[in-house]
Amino acid sequence: MHPRAKAQRIEMLIGVLGFFTAVAFIETVVLELRGKEALRSALVLLGFVVLLGLAIRWRRRVWRGDA
Numbered sequence: 001m002h003p004r005a006k007a008q009r010i011e012m013l014i015g016v017l018g019f020f021t022a023v024a025f026i027e028t029v030v031l032e033l034r035g036k037e038a039l040r041s042a043l044v045l046l047g048f049v050v051l052l053g054l055a056i057r058w059r060r061r062v063w064r065g066d067a
């Protein structure tokens with residue numbers, strides 16, 4: 001697979017993860033402000049943040065040609 005094509009697929013993954021990370025963040029904030037349990041939402045948010053960070057690191061490695 002051409003490196004640019006691989007990078008574009010990773011960029012699409014970053015976009016999807018970024019969207020769901022933002023949604024999870026908003027949900028967590030709303031639950032906290034309403035005084036409801038937000039532990040599960042916060043853990044989901046943490047998972048999305050970790051996955052997003054890993055995808056960004058992967059994208060940087062592909063862009064440099066290390067992967």
